[in-house]
Amino acid sequence: MKLSIITINYNNGQGLEETIVSVINQTYRDFQYIVIDGNSTDGSRDVLEKYDKYIDKWISEPDSGIYNAMNKGAYFANGEYLLFLNSGDYLYNKNSLENLFKNNFHEDIVSCSLYTYSKKNICVQTPPRKISLYTFIDGSSLAHPSTLISKKIFLQVGGYNEDSKIVSDWIFFIEALIINNCSYISFPKIILSSFNCFGVSSTSTEQRLLEVQKYLGGKFPRIIEDYMSLKEEFISNSIYWIVSRSNFFKFLLIVPFKIINRVLRLRNYLGKRVGIYFIKS
Structure with a gap:
């Protein structure tokens, strides 16, 4: 199997349904779909039961945070690549995956463009053509909702650092691309996913900056x-x-x-x- 799509959710039933619908409507079908719910109390479980036949694996149980849930999803993944598409985010259109997999690639990290939206702004975030420490030095990162990660590399790096509350995906990409020197390719002309900018990592700017400075100061x-x-x-x-x-x-x-x-x-x-x-x- 080429791809495992992993969605994590906690008390965001409406966003969860939007995400699920965007996944199950894809014209490309060679993927496994996994949903990890953190024992939600808002009716998210009802959404999971509604779409049960379209989801290959779902669980609803307590977890210790976002990155613990994402690591849990990766554990169940059978695909060559992982795509973390969390509740409230969605694949850009029904041809998103098909447009990507028309390309022949074998790199460890595959990054596409991301459509982002908030109350104030709508913008497109494009991935860099080349990667160096300069890419990440100010806290910028590849967008995980539009970036495929080789499961082999994910396991090699050790998954997401669960001690970090906000920037563990940023830390992961530094560990994978800078320290482990894994291979990388970008497709900036392909918008793979849409990202809701009201999430934890989008609104906690001060906490994000502190975590970035702590990691960079300790590592480099x-x-x-x-x-x-x-x-x-x-x-x-x-x-x-x-x-x-x-x-x-x-x-x-x-x-x-x-x-x-x-x-x-x-x-x-x-x-x-x-x-x-x-x-x-």
Whole structure:
């Protein structure tokens, strides 16, 4: 079997049903579907029973958190690849999987674009063409609802770190791609999934930043120190260059726009950052 789709849920029956419907309506059928519910009390179990014949494996029992539930789902997976599509998220359209699997790929990590939405914004997040530590250094990550993970690599890395409450998927991708140097391919022209930005990892910005800093400081202390020093040096040099010019106010107005343009062009050229393109804001 090529793919195992894993949905975790806790007290989000409406979102769970939307996710299930998007999965069972796919034109591509070579997948296993697993749902892990954390013993919900809102009627989610009724939703699971309603769609029981379409779900290969589902359980409803207490767990110790999001990543414990995701690891539990991976344990039951038989597919070559894992796709974590949690309740409230859904596959972009009925041809999403078929569009992806028309391509011949064997890489460990396969990342596509993600349609994201909230009360304020609608945007498309595109995966980087290349991967380096620079991709993740500021807390950016590949989007797990639109990224396939080889089960072999998932087990090799040890699954998701359950000590982290928010950024364990980010930690996993660093462990897999940077430390274990697993293979990677991206399909930015394929929008695989839609992501609801009201989830835990989307709203707890302060907690996310603390977890990112804690991990990077512990894993790459010397690299992070150098990175922060270079950032400060770049800012200082930029300010010095501007004020040392004649016709100061002219440069003060023009230079920031030039710098932004150069940075965006550089990032696009390097292809190592996650792209965000706003559709509505």
